Amino acid sequence: MTLKIYGIAASRAIRPLWAAEELGLPYEHLRWHYQGPETREPAYRAINPNGTVPAIDDDGLVLFESLAITLHLAQTRPEGGLWADDARGVAQIYQWTLWAATEAEPLARQWFHHTGFLPPEQRIPALAEEAIDKLQQRLRVLEEHLAARDWLLGERFTVADLNLAAVLQRLSVLARGELPRTHDWHRRCLARPAAQRAWALRNAV
């Protein structure tokens, strides 16, 4: 059965879409908006009881959580080159994915909410500032890590890079100060043909 990916590309569904493009997987894209109406229907709640996007149906395996989905796709298609070759590499993939989800994403989200996503009257500039300052601190860890390697695991792009780069998708406006290696790494990630194809879906009707 063809892989189904639920959720418009202008959402966290960009993550599984990018992974599917990297892996060369055929997929059906159900371009449902996170504000509904389809995601409010009981049929979708049976797929993702959170009512959020993305979700996938991979030959009967139904999954939500964008970063778990990319890990699953990469792990089950190792020939696609996004997974690690050994247990040490797998551990690093989990490390960077969890770092993206717990250390980076809440701050990126706080910044985005208080600069663009929330209605203007609900935005609190001090919270946007706080988020950007804290994220800047966190990103020093990444900057240091990239001193000795081009990609998070070393010599090649993996799902760890995909997950962190996607979480930091607004890096160019988010990060202040001197983070040259981080910016170069991020540009390399988003310049990949598969990333370009996935982002182009944001403009598709």
Ligand SMILES: N[C@@H](CCC(=O)N[C@@H](CS)C(=O)NCC(=O)O)C(=O)O
């Ligand atoms: N941790 C979840 C978050 C999913 C999420 O909140 N998605 C947003 C769109 S980017 C959504 O569906 N929001 C609609 C809502 O919260 O009702 C993931 O990474 O998949």
